[in-house]
Amino acid sequence: MWWITLIEIAVFPIVAILLGLLLLGIDRKVAARMQRRVGPPILQPFYDVRKLFIKDTVIPKKSTWIFDFMPLLSVVSLFIIILYLPFMGLSPVLHGDMVFILYLLILPSLAKVLGGISSGSPYAAVGSQREITNMMGYEFPLVTIIFFMSWKLFSFGVAKPFSVASFTSGVMWAGLGTLGIAGALLLLFVMLLVIAGELSRPPFDVSSAGEEIAGGITAEYSGRNLGLFYIADALKLIVLTTLVVVLFFPFGISGFLGIGGWFALIADSIFYFIKVLLLMIFSETVLKTSVSRLKVTQLVNAYWGSLLMLSLLGIFIIFIDMVLS
Amino acid sequence: MQIVFILSMAVIATGMYACISSRNIIKIIIGLGIANYGVNLFLVQLGYKAGAIAPIFTHAQSLPMVLPTPQALTLTNIVISFATTALMLSVSLFIHKKTGSLDIKEVGGLKE
Amino acid sequence: METYAGFWHVEWFLTAFIILFFITWLIKSLGDKKYKSGIQEDIFLSGHQEKEYSDYIGSENLYWGFKESLRRYYSLMKKMHNGIISEYIFWFYISILIVLTFITFGVI
Amino acid sequence: MRKEFSKPMVKSIWIFEWINSCGFSEVLPLDSSKFDMERFGIKAVSSPRHADCLLIGGYQTLKSIEIAKRIYEQMPEPKCVIALGSCPISGGMYWDSYNTVKKVDKYIPVDLWILGCPPRPEAIIDGIISLVNAINGGKND
């Protein structure tokens, strides 16, 4: 059976790229619609990537060899995360646990930072140290939520509380009173903001701030390197929304509709696509069109201060609910 | 027996207080020395028996003898504290040559 | 490798890494590689022609944002690590008191 | 020689604006909901490395044309230049002052002239569309 996994290892990433770019297109379209603009065609990201791959790839004189290697590493690490998450509603191709995925989520932005640093341009250096500050920021609430949920699994007596498979058993909503559901919704709200932070979307896009530091991290990237970063951004969108799906809405639709075999597969993947789409819209398209950029200090205060307090509040509410019931 | 124990604790306490309250390096070293003497005093009085003689076996009278091991411990500790104090004094000499003062504020060059 | 509450398989990670590295390298090789050297390779400094510039940001002001937002914590740390040896010994005495109270009153 | 624009470039053109004076107030509404340039895949970009088109607007002095030339040099190869308004064409209102550059074409190869001082947003959009049709129609120069 291992050769099936090899095929899946090769096929899933390609599907993920297409899905990611499609989602980016829908995201830009919905954002435009919100501003009563016509907005680009849905397939615009595909045209962008195709155009980027045609253009020259300029390697600055002052940049080191890492500059050219890092876009590759960031896309590869995102591909690997996709294999460990239940992509398209199916069970994950490879079995890993949550701590591994949390740490692997650092790799893409770390690769981007290393590339930005070694590109030799001061804009990119400022952008990359802002990106690291952003990363240090959003890790706190993210780690708190995930460790709380695995601790909850542990208190339910699950054998391997950290493995992704045990997460898909719907730990979030199991055995929750009304109070618990309020707490869980609070955690979902915090998670959506953290997702927007990880994708460095407008309220938190200090690292690729167009106006202040011309182009941010990718100031010196052009042509196919920039195309790879564009694909990495799309993949990150897929990975993060799938992570939220795993944490909060892991249940499939086929069981509900009671259809089996191939149709179940298709129904599940469509339901998964809808879930991912809604999550993306509520998490970052709404934020993109409504909130302007934060300063770097406000960013860290937002994560370590208010968002963390919100997540602790949510955890506390759920804890009370568990104690009461 | 209790008195010597409390006295040695007092000596150790004064030595340790001297370390934190003094502003001069030499005084810190002296404080450490005093604390060492306190510990030695404490160690020696552990083996004490009333009316016993020094534990020297060569043609000793047949009287009860004091316990020898704590005295061995004290001897070693004296030697070690001697070596450490000598080293620290030579280092403070070197510090004075380099920084021109023995005050811990000036010497404290390595900030956060 | 089995841990208390999870597991970690190196071999699957490495095979996935190698295969996907090859696939990404293929994707990257679709793009165009050649470019015109000369001015095009200089760093974009909003068009200014700097003869000799140091593009290096001193290690003092890296992570300014993080330091700025944790200003109170870092000022506390500056006071704590102020290089005076009697302060360090004072902290040692505090820890002795804490440990002794912890160990005598058996506070688990 | 310059690499020629090819067909896939047309659907997504990223412009880098180098606009000195009045031109910018006209380019700004292009992102607005009335004249949405994004529906043609045109996006304003902040670094010449990412850009395809250099939008030169407003009168160029001898110093600023130096910088514009450098930016043009730093753009990756298949690139085009759009001159915005009458100032780049003939120095516009300041044609008789000593330091304005009368004809930008002498310094940077310009592909598209958009007339008007400053040209209205519709004129800018129409100019870019004609550039797109020109490329589609195969006439590259």
Place this chain on the structure above:
Amino acid sequence: MTGLLMHLPAISIALPLFSAFLFQLLGRHKKAKHILAISSITVLELMLILQLFHVASAGNSIYVFGSETPVVQLPSSYGIPIRISFQVDMFNAFLSVLTSSVMLLVIIFSLNSLKEDVGKFYVILMLMLTGMLGLLFTNDLFNLFVFLEILSLSTGIMVMYKANKFSVEAGFKYLVISSLSGLLFLLGVGFIYAQYGMLNISVLASIISIGLIEKIALGFMVVSLFLKSGIAPMHMWLPDAYGEAPEYSVLGVAMATLTCSYAFIRLLFVFSVGELGTLLILGGLLSAIIGSTMSLIQKNVNRLFGYLALAEIGFIVTAIGCGLISTESNLVFSTVSGGLFHMLNDVIDLGILFFISGIAIRIKNSKELDNLSGFGDNKILAVFFILAMFAVSGIPPMNGFLSKLIIYESTFAVSPLIPIILMISSIIILSSLVKVFYSIFNGKSNKKVPLNMMVVLFAAVIAMLVITLFPDAVINNLIKPVTDALITKSEYRSIVGV
């Protein structure tokens, strides 16, 4: 052959001492001194590896000084162990191999950066090694104090080796701290001696009943060892010492700190004092937080790595603390094995970082981060640094990630707050390492890296890759027996049949 094996613990102390003495006789020809140093350390390391395999197969071995046959039931009328004895079990055999290989790498690393005072440097290094090996093997409380003092004095001098204004100050602080800690350790030993009249650890462990006096005595002993291994509130001397020690022998000073942490881990587990677990966790978390946040704002590269070492000690101590608290045997085993496995990984990863910073400082001869740039075009160094950065901050698949995975997933059963704080501090460690990467691998200057430094770096990286690629092999036949040796105290206690 078995005769040699019996005497191994004694030889492992005698050999460095004897070679330290020999250096003075060799006078001025440097070449002979280099050869003597390398040969004596390699011989020592081979013997220790031999001993590791012997202990792995035949269980603990004890060596009694001064009695007829080296391994004998302790004589005397009714069995009071009055002789000093060394006990070698899996835990300290493994650490002794680690220590001697670190010292070997330090010697090879500093071959060509020593100008003329070669003999002095090797004497100090050998004394440090004697202190460390003695601290590891000793089975006698007072003997532990004596070796602690030897180690402190020689490491203090090593920190002062460069004899400039700052290193002398750092060395002085190190000496004051060590003598204070030795003093209080002796006070604790005195209390124990007052109560039981004997000093042998394994015998004491079997007959001790933890009352008030024993608690105070253990409290004093353990606090002074906390101070020596730089746990949180008492850690200020550690970055000074690492920042100012000569760049080629910083890893030796780091190894000295880890050996002191071995000492208090051994004491806590042998005397099974459970109360201190919470304190260890608090101290570990505090040092993880302080270590990582303070390393962000440093300007001196070795001082920055000093704060990283502090954070890594925080990880180890938290894991050991959780092991002390928890009761369920499976949890105790996985937390302690996580801590020890992290000790091994931490030594290797920090070793690579210190070697790379040593190379950078040696070529640019300045410790400030701002003028270390110029290694942009050196591909090998950049790859090694990135691998070490992934390892220290625990990014998969590197070896740091393995031990941190075990630590997170076992300490979280004690309380979920612990892994959250540890994970945040390891992210901050990553960002301070990115800052170092930015300073070092920036410009282009084709300076040649000396060969011996590259050889040492290769050795450390190969060790890291071996652990990364074969985690199960390393854990099952190295970390598992070591943790068993530490946790199951029965064999450690019963070896000295009273």
